[in-house]
Amino acid sequence: MTGKILDERYELIEKIGSGGMADVYKAKDILLDRIVAVKILHSSFAEDNDFIVRFRHEAQSAGKLSHPNIVGIYDVGCDGDVHYIVMEYVEGETLKQYIQNHPNIPIDTAVRIAIEIGYALEEAHANGIIHCDIKPHNVLLTRTGKVKVTDFGIARAINSSTVLDKQSILGSVHYLSPEQAAGDKITAKTDIYSLGIVLYEMLTHHLPFEGETAVSIALQHMQGDIPRPTKYNPAISPMLEECLLTALQKDPDKRYDTVSDFISELKIAQGFTTTIYKPASHDFTAMTRPIPKKEVRTHKVQRETKLTRFITNLPQKYIWIGMAVLFIICFAWAFFSFGNFWSSENITVPNVVGKPVEVAETTLKKLDLKVSVDEIASDDVPAGQVISQTPAAGTNVKARRIIHLTVSKGGSAMLIPDLKGLTLEQAKERLDKMGLTLGAVENGNDPDKPSDVIISQSPESGAKATKGTRVNIVINMKQKVHVPNVVGMTLADARNTLLSMKLSVGTINASDGTSTDDSNAIIISQDPAGGESTSSNVVNLTVGKKKSQTKTGTVNISIPKGGNARQVEIYVTDDSGKHTAYSGKAAPGSTVSKDVSGSGNVHVQVVIDGSVVQDREL
Structure with missing residues (x-):
């Protein structure tokens, strides 16, 4: 395409980028004598009229955006079968290239870049446009350090009739929001999640989820836990980490309400919002004598x-x-x-007094409560055990309220700590700090307690001890159950099969618009997979529709003997869409024979030199 002139105006100079939908060229606007960027849609999309209409509409909607952090769109056009968008040309590099070239991005720099991306999204959301594809590849950094967000041309315009399904989702799977992966309706909070992933990558030089296939990564976005960013970068402050993890909540209702709220929290967390006042200074050297009263x-x-x-x-x-x-x-x-005092959610504070501090923190955080810990010396309570809590157990508080725990750090008398509920590694660490020794480790089985935690110990918690005392423990090792394969069964049959194995159905996910309440829905996947052994008694299921039956046939076309060679195309349209089964020149008097196949309703169309000569069902 280099050297081609589109609509006698845009001269393509060189190719500067390529993506899944389009190629990008540096070009010259001959009419206005300026350099622009031209995005040319791939030819594979040019035959889809519905897509072209949507593509042009969304590009025109995005063209209304005018903001310093958004790459401007100048024109949308079509030259023959070439559909294109003309955009502002930005000299610099993508944020992805910047991340690859800078393995240790300063935290202030990463947050400032995220804030500028947020400004661009703030403008788009105010105009009813969701980007849907925020990723470092779509963020440009100019040579002066300015941030520019591009590809709003494929963003989705929000209106009362816009509902997005799984097949309309665009975006790289590493930055995909859980609702995009699940095919749910998309809101402005989708961009907040993707921006959170971009900031996570800048701060840690890691992506939260990796996998061998796009499906496995998408499932992790839906089901997996985000590793805390401080695991990779301990320099991240607790406030910034909590701010980032709030943006990355799987439930959109638990994220920030708007990208403006996210920006404000980032500024506060990193200290970009500062006071105008300066502390007073005192000249202590001038005080040479006592001053009378x-x-x-x-x-x-x-x-x-x-x-x-x-x-x-x-x-x-x-x-x-x-x-x-x-x-x-x-x-x-x-x-x-x-806490979140405007929230309507009330949480009853559980009683964690007497529990190990690790168990107490886990219990409270699962209820969406925050924790602060103060340690005091105590001869009566073993080290690491909660002495008191504020607010008290049974109090109703709002979500994200801080629960203050007072924890014993031991005293002059050594007491055996409470190890129940801890893992083996946590118990070893606790005993080592106190100068105690881990004794015999036995396996037990308590179905009411989590797996791989301590369920009993000897001596018991609170007993007096001397340095080197051995503490014996029993680890909860649940008996593993063989999981049956229920893929291909109906939901009703799968429930009965699992029940017979003393297993229960956990979460039920749906694909292809299948209802999770339909007992005749077909199981298309399960977790854990059939044949595996698990200590959990819960099996998660995914239901969907049966695959359409594949139909096959043969198309025979006889070419007239007289005249020149003919251009022959054979198109097949089935449940998966329209595709070309054959395209080529055929000599006079020859016969074109082509085997075709499709799933569901299969429609075959034969075109010779642009004229339809055959149109039938297979």
Whole structure:
């Protein structure tokens, strides 16, 4: 395509990029004498009229956006069978290239880039447009460090009739939101999740989920736990980590309500929102002699008078700014102390007094509560055990409320710690810190307790001990169950089969629009897979429709003897769409014979030199 001129206006100079939908060329706008970027849709999409209409509509919608952090769209056109978008030309590199070339991006830099991407999304969302494909490949960094988000030409315009299904989803699977992977309706919170993944990659130089196939990665977005970013980069602050993990919640309702909220939290977490006030400085070297009490009082009155005069003479806008800063500080203190107080969700605080601090933290965090820990010396409570909690057990609080735990760090007398509920590694670490020794390790079986945790110990918690005392433990090793293969069964039959094996059905996911309440729906996958052994008694299922039956046939076309060679095309349309089964020149008097196949309703069309000569069902 290099050298081609589109619509007698855009001269293609060189190819500068390629993607799954289009190729990008550096071009010259002959009419306005300027350099532009031209995105040319792949020819494989040019035959889909519905897609072309949608493509043009969305590009025109995105063309209305005007923002410093958005690559501008100048024109949308078609030259013959070439469909294209003309965009602002940006010199620089993609954010993906920047990440690959900079394995240790400063945290401030990563957050600032994320904030500028957020500004672009803020503008798009305000105009009813969701990007749907936020990834480092679609973010450009100029040579001056400016951030530019591109590919809004394939974004989805929100309106009352827009509903996105699985087949309309665009985007790289590593940055896909759980609702995109599940084929659910997409909102502006989809872009918040994808932006969170981009920021995660910049901060850690890792993607949260990897896999051999796109399907396995998509399933992890839907079901897997996001590794905490501090696992890869301990320099990330707790506030920034919590901010990032909030954006990466699997449930969209638990993410930030808007990208503006995400931007504000990032600024606060990284200290980009600062106060205008400076701390007062004191010249201690000038204090060479004691000051009489009367003189102190005089100086105090003079200082108070000067302070009052200073405040009185301040411009009114500074007073308002000071009040706003004070309000933000008070609001932040209230939020982090009392939780999400505007939430309608009430949580009853469980009793964790007497439990190991690790078990207490896990229990509280599962209920969407935050935890702070203070340690004090105690001769009566073993080290690592919770002495008290605030708020008390049974109190109703809002989500994300901080629960303050007071934990024993031991005393002059050594007491055996409570190891029940800990893993073997956690128990070893606790005993090593106290100078105690791990004794015999036995296997037990308690179906009511989690697997691989300690269910009993000897000596018991609270017993007095000396250094080197051996503590024997029993680990809960649940008996493994052989999982039957239920793929291909109906949902009703699968339930009965699992029940007969003393297994229960966990979550039921659906594909192809199948209802999870339909007892005749077909099981297309299961987790754990059939034949595996598991210590859990829960099997998760995915239901879908039966695959359509494949039909086959042969198309025979006789070419007239007279004249020139003829161009022959054979098209097959089935449940999966339209595709070309044969395309080529045929000599006069020859016969074209082609085996064709398809699934479901199969329609065959034969075209010779542009004219339809055969149109039938297979």
